[in-house]
Amino acid sequence: MTKVPSVIHWFRLDLRIHDNLALRNAINEAENRKHLLRAVYVIDPDIIKTKVGVNRLKFLLQSLQNLDENLRKLNSCLYVIRGKATEELPKLFDKWQVKFLTTQVDIDPEYVNQDVIIEKVAEEKDIFIVKRVQHTVFDVHSVLKKNNGAIPLTYQKFLSLVTDIQVKECIEITKKLSDHCKAPEKDLKGYEVPKLDEFLDESALEPCKYPGGETEALKRLHMYMAKKQWVCQFEKPNTSPNSIEPSTTVLSPYISHGCLSVKLFYHKLKEAESGSKHSQPPVSLMGQLMWREFYYTAGAGAKNFDKMVGNPVCTQIPWGKNDEHLKAWAEGRTGYPFVDAIMRQLKQEGWIHHLARHMVACFLTRGDLWISWEEGAKVFEDYLLDYDWSLNAGNWMWLSASAFFYKYFRVYSPVAFGKKTDKEGLFIRKYVPELKKYPTAFIYEPWKAPKSVQVSAGCIVGEGYPKRIVDHDKIHKENMQKMAAAYRANKEKKAIKRPRS
Template identity: 40%
Template sequence: METMISESSNNVTIHWFRHGLRLHDNPSLLEGLENCSEFYPVFIFDGSVAGTKTAGYSRMQFLLETLRDLDENLKKKGSRLYVFMGEPVKIFRQLFEDWNATRLSFEQDPEPIWQDRDNNVKDLCDACNVEWIERVSHMLWDPHVILRANGGSPPLTYAMFCQVTEIVGLPPRPVEDPDFSKVTLPVSDHHDRLYGVPSLEKLGIVAECEAQLSPYCRYLGGETKAAALLVSRLAKESKGFSLGQVQANQMYPDLTGMPMSLSPHLRFGSLSIRKLYWALRDTYSELYPGSSVPMSVTSQLIWREYFYCMSVNNPNYNRMFENPICLNIDWYSDDALLRKWKEGKTGYPWIDACMRQLVQEGWIHQVCRHAVACFLTRGYLWIDWQKGLETFDHYLLDADWSVCAGNWMWVSSSAFEKVLQCPRCICPVRYGKRMDPTGTYVRRYVPELKNMPMNYLFEPWKAPESVQLEADCIIGTDYPSPMVDHRTASKECKEKMEKVKGKYRDDTPHIAPTNEDEVISLIWMRKQHGETQMCDHSDEKLT
């Protein structure tokens, strides 16, 4: 069991960084420094830590930048980050002996995939009479508290989750920054050679394409970059709040501007989720003192919590079979269609632009994620959502085991609910036009179409031959023809989903949206004259 914090001032503490790669708002680090005489910060590449098992070039680059920044920030305090490679239990057994450690502190990793690792290390600590300290700061709430408040099981809808969090109460505010001034911080004279952050080359990570080496936009990792980005993001949110807008960057996304999302930093913990949550609330309150803060101000952060809680105690959460909250659907398996989708060669410029940005930069806006996920699964290709999850899990900077899988189940209708099985789906033409009204985004990532007139840009197969010649882009030669007739494909998928609905008429536990407004909010569809910009393609033709 976790022991009480020792009152002795002679503790030798090792802090184990995994997620939570920051110094600010780090309660386990803070407690590790209490009554501490000597301190060692450690990171271990064990083949899986922080999602490295499935990470591609961009995410590994971001992680290494984050670790270097952490090392630099520790250096300013007089310490350094000790980086090791191997199995945590073996490494800690040796470090406990070499450093005479009496205490190990670490942030809680709540997802089930980390429990065996953490339990094995806790067992080692108990066997070696080393105190261990585990604290919650990767989430707003301790997920086990949420589950207990809901009777022992996760809330199956977002609305239910919000009701439970109201009972639990607001999450804690961030803790103060750590004070290293009274602690000895040993550093080897040969630290960089023995314990330095490795390079991509040393880890065997290489770029898959030239564009990954010099992308249009690149997120930079680290707590320092996260802090600067937070300031810019709060300024933008404050402006939106003053105009009566909430989540302005979501409803009106700037797809070609500088990266503004903080999700990669939340994923690695270089920014505290609690710091962002309270910064948003406080920014709103400063503008509207005395007014209650709308839940929409922090709703995207609450969605993250919701998916995390859904995954607790469910090791099969990221797969379809043996997953108690996911429907088993007879998806197609078509490697050729899957490859075209992954490579951004579907023949639908909006979809292709999204997928190419994903591969090149490791990030796409949420509106892009919903569009390509719908296209691959229930909307048009009827391909297994797990294949899409594997792609996202490889390329996305912010690919998160719980959130990523939850979103794929939700959008693919494996989260069974009538709203998502309605005739409408995310149109690869209309939705693209709405999100990219000037065509700048599509032209950037699908340069074959850079000269295509705007009225044909999202449907280039409709362009007359003379227009294609003038645009120096012949459809079927320079840019692919549509891989499916989206009008026909969507109707076929609708019929398949109706059969699924018939198969699961009983109440089957699953992740589910509460109502249509919640769907529209999550996918950022504005209602216009009582209608959304989702469609059933009944009035569209390919020619």
């Protein structure tokens, strides 16, 4: 019996049904051609072992499970392929007689490199490919073209480029897939959505604070958008980096995985702001969304955007190397309770407030430890639920004063900054429980507590809690001098390279 040809939609960072134009294209093509539709996601076990932390893996698998449930409502299902996309997809092109492939456009080099290989194979096999921009509000390549191919190096310059671009309305998929386009159930064997215990022991994980998936994403979006006044008055600097419950939306993990359409978020924000006085970019919620677009545009235009060397937008700084300090920072053992509480929250829950990220990133790099932002970016890649290639690199360059932000003399204090929004140290008491009985006067600086107080609190610094690995008051001044020297050296280097008129 002759096999029925197939149409594939390849899910990557678009783990949703709503506003998924590439998926709708695949469904329409399958219906028009009377082909089978197969929706696939490729999961590489090797990448999971080396690049994705346990919280992000759990979030991903929950998102895939929810995606499968939502696809079944459309009379379809999700095929999860285990292995490398560049090896497994070509095999399936033959096995399933694929004639048409849809997917999304992305700028992450890993996906770009995959696309080059897959597109070459598809061309050889006469498979037609459609790629859609659906992970950003704007087509970042069009924004770069509008700027004559140059990277906008400031947020304001970026806003000037996109201010007159009309954002299309979101699309919906309303029709169920016809039975004659549904792949046989027996074909799914071996391609089911994996369970978490296939990769790790789930019992070792903390309870799930932010469950993955499109259903949860839409629920969270509608909950916050219903608070019109809150949306209009939102200003990021006025939110708290150390509140026990998040003072922001925590929609970022859903956007980064594509469980929530960033375009839908954009339109919902526009609706909430319409007809009302509201905060403005960069501090508004819309402003936060535009930061994401800014970094995506920069990432699309800059070579080696996630590295210092060979990155045209990044200042070259002679960072030091100290594996012990890096490990202490990553594990929340620096001896600075506010820094340690943030890093422990990150490791436990997979999310920390944006201003908390500012604190720990500054501490690792130019503020205290003088360790390269690339090392911090790797740790965030492992732990963050909302890890995003372009945002991760862009924010780390900003916070280390390597690009986009150059006021390196503005350093966060690991003591004073946290006190602004949590004088009692409740955040520290939750995430650094060994210090929970410390008096408020010493909760941010336990090394200052008299020995009798430490004994009474049940935790002696240097035994139950580590001593400070650096003296902030002294080291941040030394690091400022190093930054000043690095800036001078970069300026001189550019002056030498500049052609004489």
